[in-house]
Amino acid sequence: MSDWLHPAWPYLAGAVVSLLAPGPVARPFLLLAPAAAVAIAWNLPDGARATATVMGQQLTWLAVDALGRVFAIIFSVIGGLGALYGVPFPSRRLHTAAFVACAAALGIALAGDWLTLYVAWEALAVASFVLVLDGGTGRAAKAALRYLLVHVSGGALLLAGIAWHLAAGRSSSIQRLELGGPGILILLAFAVNAAIPPLNAWLTDAYPESSPAGTVFLSAFATKAAVYALARVFPGHELLVWAGVAMALYGVVFAVLENDIRRLLGYHIVSQVGYMVTGVGLGTPLAVSGAAAHAFSHILYKGLLLMGAGAVVHATGRRKLTELGGLWRAMPWTLALYMIGAFSISGAPLLNGFVSKSLVVAAAELEHREVVAWLLYLASVGTFLHTGLKLPFFTFFGEEQRITPRPVPGATLAAMAVTAALCFAIGVAPAAMYRLLPHPVSYEPYTTEHVLGMLQLLAGTAIGFALLVRHLGGEATVTLDTDALYRPPGRWLARSAAPAVARVADVLESAVGRAVALPVSDIPRALQLRLGSAVLVVLVMLGAVLAFLSIIG
Amino acid sequence: MRAIAVLVVVTALLAVAEVVLVAGPHYPRGVFAVFGLLGCVTIVVVSKLLGKIWLQRPAPSDE
Numbered sequence: 015m016s017d018w019l020h021p022a023w024p025y026l027a028g029a030v031v032s033l034l035a036p037g038p039v040a041r042p043f044l045l046l047a048p049a050a051a052v053a054i055a056w057n058l059p060d061g062a063r064a065t066a067t068v069m070g071q072q073l074t075w076l077a078v079d080a081l082g083r084v085f086a087i088i089f090s091v092i093g094g095l096g097a098l099y100g101v102p103f104p105s106r107r108l109h110t111a112a113f114v115a116c117a118a119a120l121g122i123a124l125a126g127d128w129l130t131l132y133v134a135w136e137a138l139a140v141a142s143f144v145l146v147l148d149g150g151t152g153r154a155a156k157a158a159l160r161y162l163l164v165h166v167s168g169g170a171l172l173l174a175g176i177a178w179h180l181a182a183g184r185s186s187s188i189q190r191l192e193l194g195g196p197g198i199l200i201l202l203a204f205a206v207n208a209a210i211p212p213l214n215a216w217l218t219d220a221y222p223e224s225s226p227a228g229t230v231f232l233s234a235f236a237t238k239a240a241v242y243a244l245a246r247v248f249p250g251h252e253l254l255v256w257a258g259v260a261m262a263l264y265g266v267v268f269a270v271l272e273n274d275i276r277r278l279l280g281y282h283i284v285s286q287v288g289y290m291v292t293g294v295g296l297g298t299p300l301a302v303s304g305a306a307a308h309a310f311s312h313i314l315y316k317g318l319l320l321m322g323a324g325a326v327v328h329a330t331g332r333r334k335l336t337e338l339g340g341l342w343r344a345m346p347w348t349l350a351l352y353m354i355g356a357f358s359i360s361g362a363p364l365l366n367g368f369v370s371k372s373l374v375v376a377a378a379e380l381e382h383r384e385v386v387a388w389l390l391y392l393a394s395v396g397t398f399l400h401t402g403l404k405l406p407f408f409t410f411f412g413e414e415q416r417i418t419p420r421p422v423p424g425a426t427l428a429a430m431a432v433t434a435a436l437c438f439a440i441g442v443a444p445a446a447m448y449r450l451l452p453h454p455v456s457y458e459p460y461t462t463e464h465v466l467g468m469l470q471l472l473a474g475t476a477i478g479f480a481l482l483v484r485h486l487g488g489e490a491t492v493t494l495d496t497d498a499l500y501r502p503p504g505r506w507l508a509r510s511a512a513p514a515v516a517r518v519a520d521v522l523e524s525a526v527g528r529a530v531a532l533p534v535s536d537i538p539r540a541l542q543l544r545l546g547s548a549v550l551v552v553l554v555m556l557g558a559v560l561a562f563l564s565i566i567g
Numbered sequence: 568m569r570a571i572a573v574l575v576v577v578t579a580l581l582a583v584a585e586v587v588l589v590a591g592p593h594y595p596r597g598v599f600a601v602f603g604l605l606g607c608v609t610i611v612v613v614s615k616l617l618g619k620i621w622l623q624r625p626a627p628s629d630e
Contacts, residue, residue, distance in 0.1 A: 270614035271623055391599075395606035463589045466581055467599040473578040474603020480571045482611050491623040 016064035020076050020124065021090050022117035024050035029113035037104055044101060044109060048094025051120070055086040063126060074126025074187065081306060081452040085123035085242045088310045089116060092234040092317055095433050099321050100227030102423035111144035112231040119235040123242055127186045128176040131243070135172060135207075139165035142236055145228040146220045154223040160497075161220040164213075165236075168206030170555035175199030191247050201248060207240035208291060209284050210257050211264050215497035217283060218268075222276035222333070226324025229276060233283055233316050238309045241290040245305055245452075250297025258295055259389045261288025266396025268495065273334045273488035275323045275405055279316070282359065282401055285393055286312050292390065293374040296381060299453035304373030306451055311370035311440065315358035318433040319401060322352030325426055326409060329419035335405070335488025340414035347427055349410045354434040356406060358441070360398035362472060363465050366440035369447070372459040372468075395475045402472075403479040404486050412487070 028047030032040050060083075064076040078086075093116035100108055118141055121134030139162065146158035178196035180186060191197040202213075209217040221232050248254060265285025272278040286308070293305030325348045326341065327333050342349050358365035361372070371394065378387040440447050448455045479486070582597040589596075 266610055267614045267617065268622075270611060271618040273626075388602075391602060392606045392610070395603055396610045399607055399610060463585070463592050466585045466589065467594070470578060470581045470585070470597065470600035471603040473574060473581060474600040474605075475607045476603075477571060477574045477578065478604045478607025478611070480574055482608065485611065485615065489623070490626045491618075492626050493618065494622045494624065 016076070018058065018062045018064050018076055018078075019054045020064070020120070021051040021055040021058075021086055022120040022124075024048070024054070025090075025093060025113045025117040025120065029110045029117065032109040032113060033106055040106075040109070041101065044097040045094060047113065048090060048097055048116075051090040051093065051116070052087065055083065055090045055120070058083055058086070058124075065126075071129060072127075072186075073130050075121070075130050076124050077126025077187075078124060079452070080450070081242070081245060081302075082123045084306050084310060084450040084452065085238065086120050087450060088313050089119040089123060089235065089238075091436075092116075092313050093231075095314075095317060095429050096227060096230045096234070098432070099230055099324075099426050099429035101425040103225065103227050105148060105225070107144060108148045108225060108228055111141045111148065112228070115141035115145060115231055115235050119239050122239045125188065128179065128188060129186070131188060132169070132172055132176055135203075135239075136169050138235055138239060139169055142220075142232055145232050146224045148225045148228040149223045150225065151223065157220045157223040161216055164206065164216040166555055168203045168213075170558065171199050171206070172203035174558075175203060188246055190249065193248070193251060193253065197248075204240050204243045204247070205257075207236050208244060208287055209237055209240075210261060210291065211284070212496035212499065214261070214264070214284050215495040218277050218280040218495065219497060221280045221283075222274055226321075226328050229320050229324055230317050233280075233320050234313045237283060237287045238290075238313060241287060241294065241305060241309050244291065244294045245302055249294050249302055251295055254291050254295030255383070255386060256295070258288045258290070258292030259386055259393075261285060261291060262390055262393035263396070264288070266393055266400065268493060269396065269400040269404075270486070271489075271491070271493045273336055273490065275326065275333055275335060275338070275409060276320065278335075278400060278405055279319050279323055282319075282397060283312075283316060285397060286316065286359065288393065289371060289374045289390060292386065293377060296374075296377050296383070296386075298377055298381060300380065300455065300457065301374065301377035303448075303451040303453045303455050304370065304377050307373050307447055307455075308370040310447060310450070311358070311366040311437070314433055314440075315355045315365070315367050315437050318355035318430060318437065319352060319359065321426065321430045321433065322348055322355060323405075325422045325430070326419075328426075329422055330417050332417070334490075335408040336490055338409045338415060338417070339412040340410070341417065341419060342410040344417070344419050345410070345422065348422055348430070349406065351427070351430040351434050353402075353406060354437055356398075356402040358437045360402045360472060361394050361468055363460070363468060364438065364441045366437045366444075366447070368441055368468065369444040369459050372464065373455065373457055376457055376459075391471065394471060395478075398472055398475045399479055403476065407479075407483070408487055 024047040028043045031043045058078045060079055062076060062078040063074060065072055065074050096112060115138055118134045118138035122131055125131040125134055143158050143162040146154060146161050175196040191200060193201060206213045221229050224232055262285050265281040269278050269281040272281060290305040290308050293301040329345060332338055358367035361368045375387050375390050578600045582600060585596050
């Protein structure tokens, strides 16, 4: 028996209760489970370890240090805030999958060996797939399947990398790797989850299709778990500096063209994760702490922004800038709380984004990486332009659309208010967050020069927006992303593999259906074929991994 | 126009505050305001151009 509790356990218990218990019984657990997880994560001491032997393998399912703990704390916190936001949405699927995703993210942050990391990694992919499905539409089902295929592919890369690493007789504990051999495969797997272009399209494809609450959970885990993994395994690799800068700018360019409010915010996840990846690539203690701090802040302010956008979608049933406008009278609290998130992500003083973004940029400046720093300032301009100006202007002001929105539930607004309060509290008292970071930080963001500089940056951007506002409204278009590269060959592959897919679906219907005593024949044939294709892809991926491992000996 | 005028005045006041309050700044005074304006215009122009010539397609009927 271990001396330590894992913060994932309350979430797993909460998931079981959400799945099995009647609504009134399950509802208290939506808040009790996260509260217990936060308490456990907060009190885990450095060096705490716990192991178990599974099928002859010793797994270190808990290994605590400052880097893992800061991610564990924020994963636990956002689970509670997301659950509070989701209380008015009585979906067993949502709450069960969300809590499993929280547990899996915590499993990643506190994993002490590669196999534990892999199991948690795959569990997060499956739980996130279900969260995308929670959108409940045909588009959501298709996006969820694409999400699963991309992440199964990433998982196969991770498994292959881990197996190669272990087969070479190296340590099973998670340590820094070089970019060669298995390190390449593992880096690629992390890059898929971090949404580093060109491996980014799954994010903006899937997240906007989930339910309002589902999107809040999705935004918190996959990319930030990848940032954690990069910080643990690949700090200080120059490649990541430029990958991060490219992400930061890629997101803002695509956000200009975006009409869907949650997809627009999705592009800004890519952009903000770019800051974190840059920090990891710089690799100095300040930069890695900055990356961790920015992940911590980002989970809060991005959660708040998506809560606001989700409230709009819930209240109006609309999601496009071209269909929205004039909501400020009907939704003043949603607007006010959304704007706190918008100012935070834009780096406005007194909010957490100002502190954490400054840490990463200052780390670049201290290393005399002026080009990197100014490109990150440019990304900051784009961030304020879209999330702080374009989206709220065309959603809450702009052309009146005569919409009569449904009231936003009280619990939803309460979740937004608590999240906004946390953004503000960390912004005015950053020492509380500094104490959690992996390396000691003495950086002072509130110098007169820095505050005035950032206010000037925001004011200059606002002038640009005011000059160009007529050209910035939504357009009824879709934007090609990097998925345009693999969707056509994917479709060709799907058509070519149709006979095999049909056979797998038949096997599902007969063998699996009998084995689990489920009426599989009642499942529509189209869904059977989709499941069949997913199973086939998984089998092909695992076959490829086995073949690869047999080749490398 | 009034909004633009207000924003210009606010920006000018921030620049004046920088002159008065910050001795020996790391960057030229007012550079962040200029960078914000030019950066904003650049991002919009480049993105719109990329959209028009390459990335944007008409939304399908189910959009």
